[in-house]
Amino acid sequence: MTTDGDRLAALRREFDESFARAAAAAAGDSERLVAVRLGGDRFALRVAEIASVHPITAITRLPGAPRGQLGIVNVRGQLAAVYDAATLLGYTSAGEPHRWCALCAEDRGMGLAIGAVEGYLRVERASLRAIAAEDETNRLLTHAFEHEGRVYRVLDVSAFRAAVAELVGARGPR
């Protein structure tokens, strides 16, 4: 049985190897992504947009939390506010456990909780297809791509940040 620790170690190895390969690869032609599962569907996060991925051990809820906010977690001594990526995408969560937290590269004080991390992918940039922004939820999804016969949609972490800023900003000052 694969434990969280094994999974994390494998992910870290893949990350490290990807950095080692970076010099050889034509960096401009490919995109590095982390494949995740949300609400049973496949998604991917751009490696460049996330600082790190951590297993979630304990979440402390905050009073008056807006929809999607799970609480705060401790990541190596620093606090981060964690949001349920699935809820922000409009999924009516079916009790999926929040096992992983992806910290945003631009703001390590914010993380997205995800149910399952599938692995690391490198895809040709040309294979990413833009998704038309039709509604509020789709603004969080910029592109889609196919990899080994599976379709993944790319989560726009910056758009998640903006959505969270709107959520917490809308509640006004203390």
Add this chain to the structure above:
Amino acid sequence: MSDKDLQSYFRAEAREISDGLSRALLALARGEPSDGAVRELFRLAHTLKGAARIASRPMIGDLAETMEDVLAVHREAETELSAQEIDEFLRLVDVIDGELRALEPAKEHAKAATTGEALESVRIDLQELDRLTEAVFEARVQAASLRSSAGGIGALVDDAQRTIRDLAGDAERRSGAALRSVERARAAVDELRKALAVTESQLTARADALWRELERVRSQTDRLRMVPAESIFDALERAAHEAAHATGHAIALTTAGGRVRVDRHVLPTVRDALIHAVRNAVDHGIEPPDVRVAAGKPRNGRITIRVARTGNRVTFSCIDDGRGLDVDAVRRAAVDRGLVPDPDGFGVEDAARVVFAPGFTTAPQVTPLSGRGVGLDVVRAAAERFDGEARLSSEPGRGTEVSLLVPVTLASVPALTVRHAGPGLEHAHVLVPLDIVAGTVGVRHDAIVRSPNGDLVRYGDEMLTFVPLSRVLGAVPSPRAPEDRWSVVILRAHGQSVALGADGLGAILEVVVRALPAAAGRPPFVLGASLDIEGVPRLILDARAIVSAARSLVGATSGAAPAATRRAPILVVDDSLTTRMLEQSILGSAGYEVDLACSAEEALEKAAARRYGLFIVDVEMPGMNGFDFTATTRRDARLREVPVILVTSLASDAERRRGAQCGAAAYIVKGEFDQRVFLRRVEELLG
């Protein structure tokens, strides 16, 4: 102070201000949010102007004043800088930087390295310090885990002991070769037990020693973040003397409380605010020497800088023995600016409030030092920045005291652990800063007095407003029997007291207050968080805010009429009587109103007759099943907004997916049923 010292101080301050101007202007040039930017730039330009005039650097003073004049217009009109103005300002900052470089004495750095002072202290980058704190924290978590592992070996020792006892019993029933075999096994296990016991003992001792060492490292690391308040006294003294020199006033400045340690992040802002307060005191407070002598006062005006710590706050006071606040002048200026619609009855307290308004001044003309009335505006802004307070008290003819109260944000503060045992919260230990705690008392639930203004408890001779902790945390209150006891914490602030009702009290701990990340928003009544021994964040309550907001927190509070009962009722649909009763019991205990239906068809009838907030539905039922009930209600315009939780023994992924496809908001498997998770889902969905 020698002129050499003065110039050295000026260069250091001016470099810092120039950096601040650059940063703020570049942020504006990048199009970043500009809230408060004009005010901040104005403050910096104003400070630089004053410092340059004192250090006899007229060119820098003039450049700063040019910026100040433009910014004053924008500040008044509440408008933003244009792109052209930003570019021009950046050019001016470049000129100022050039002037400052020209002032640098040659080989300053090489010389500094040879001094004893340079060898005894080093500058530490705050980010490096943060990384050190992070590493120390991680090491503590690992050490805690090591201690826990040692405990696991202790359990193995116990197992081995039990095995030895079992083998002893076995040996009594055996003889000959079988007995010898059991005896050998028993001896081997005993050897193993002894070896494990020794290992456990050594591991525990070493883990404890490691923990203690790491605690020392943590404590020292925390202290590195704190610097004594006296480190800003030189700058204040300099400002006071140069202001006295410029105005012709004679002053004597004394300081007290310099050993109080304050967070490095806080102190620079406090220093800037106090410099303005000191300049204001010299310029507007202290009378000319002849006037003082005529009034029977000492020739030299006295200014005292006093620092005092109370709990997690530090008060910086600037006290002068000057003429005091000119209430009439403040009233006239306030009326002119439209700050006071009715000047009748305008007293010293009103004046003390008005002088903190942005840009407020009573000075008839702008003076090189503080004539724009910027001083107290800066004090107020510093207080706001750290969620602190700015105060002023004054007595005509006797002097003025300006105080700035700021939190010691990263200092260790003593805090009382308070427990909330209600359902729906996993980590319901919160911390209350001890400086706000006036006492604790146990109170029976039936001793709480109901009144039209909310619940009250008696504390000594007082009847205090009672606020349950669950109300503060926005959590589900725990059910109460009349004889149940509340652990009541008496909070005292702003001259008012409030009784906070908790389910238990824990240890008093020294905790490090960490600010919540910006992405957490500003949750009500939360000051910050602290990490417990296992690294779990514990919330630190903003007890002052609780006292201030007590009136809005009272009402349906103490369990007799919990908040949740005001919500729409829940309909539980299940063909199993046991499940219905169990769910009703859990939900009822948590304060929800519950209706029951034993089939989907009956549930649809009930839903047609009454408005529900939530359906909790079994999947496998005779007749219509839970999936079909969910799909049916999703198609019904009147019911589709009512969320559905499916509670079922069906645990496969396919069934979970089907639940989601039908539109269920949550899917809970009976085999994995956890009351807390269940109640949290209910709470989330009822909103």
